[in-house]
Amino acid sequence: QSALTQPASVSGSPGQSITISCTGTSSDVGGYNFVSWYQQHPDKAPKLIIYEVSSRPSGISDRFSGSKSGDTASLSISGLQAEDEADYYCSSYTDITTDLVFGGGTKLTVL
Amino acid sequence: QITLKESGPTLVKPTETLTLTCSFSGFSLNTGGEGVGWIRQPPGKALEWLALIYWHDDRRYSPSLKSRLTITKDTSKNQVVLTMTNMAPVDTATYFCAHRRVAPGTRDFDYWGQGTLVTVSS
Numbered sequence: 001q002s003a004l005t006q007p008a009s010v011s012g013s014p015g016q017s018i019t020i021s022c023t024g025t026s027s028d029v030g031g032y033n034f035v036s037w038y039q040q041h042p043d044k045a046p047k048l049i050i051y052e053v054s055s056r057p058s059g060i061s062d063r064f065s066g067s068k069s070g071d072t073a074s075l076s077i078s079g080l081q082a083e084d085e086a087d088y089y090c091s092s093y094t095d096i097t098t099d100l101v102f103g104g105g106t107k108l109t110v111l
Numbered sequence: 112q113i114t115l116k117e118s119g120p121t122l123v124k125p126t127e128t129l130t131l132t133c134s135f136s137g138f139s140l141n142t143g144g145e146g147v148g149w150i151r152q153p154p155g156k157a158l159e160w161l162a163l164i165y166w167h168d169d170r171r172y173s174p175s176l177k178s179r180l181t182i183t184k185d186t187s188k189n190q191v192v193l194t195m196t197n198m199a200p201v202d203t204a205t206y207f208c209a210h211r212r213v214a215p216g217t218r219d220f221d222y223w224g225q226g227t228l229v230t231v232s233s
Binding site for chain 2: 003032034036038045046047048051052057089091092093096097098099100101102103104105
């Protein structure tokens with residue numbers, strides 16, 4: 001199945017806020033509240049930062065927030081810090097496989 | 112504390128079968144709700160979900176790779192094994208195993224192994 005659609009890159013200056021979008025269909029993002037976001041630093045394993053659209057695992061900063069509208073989910077990061085520079089991936093439940101599908105990933109650059 | 116670690120060959124030849132093992136601790140696949148999945152990432156590219164196995168032996172596969180994949184578990188050893196047949200250079204990737212977060216309906220992974228790079232080349 002097709003990956004969810006994310007912008008290839010976004011950038012922002014320290015202290016600013018950014019938003020990364022993740023667009024799917026009614027078979028995945030739009031149909032279910034099982035959207036997750038992962039942060040991946042170079043040569044590291046992905047780290048879960050948002051689950052079920054807007055929930056944060058223990059230990060994840062409240063600078064990270066998630067939302068959804070229709071077939072598009074969004075990850076927002078406020079108060080950008082240098083350590084936020086990483087790749088970000090969304091994922092969603094899909095009823096095509098009854099499991100999950102990942103987005104193509106977004107590279108966040110902190111200027 | 113949940114930990115996972117992948118092991119297997121770093122180099123395989125085209126047409127060969129890849130066998131990867133995920134050894135884990137901090138949970139048991141005898142416990143209701145638990146699951147372990149495999150995800151891969153070609154160099155410089157995106158994550159791709161491959162397969163998942165639950166405590167009750169329910170198995171899920173990526174539709175595009177289903178014919179080539181088999182996932183099994185050995186609860187006595189706390190291991191999950193993924194086999195992928197007919198390997199090709201395009202299968203060169205870092206392969207991760209991960210723990211599925213335990214919650215109704217969830218499809219995310221809350222703990223990941225460090226990953227193992229598998230190169231397919233003659």
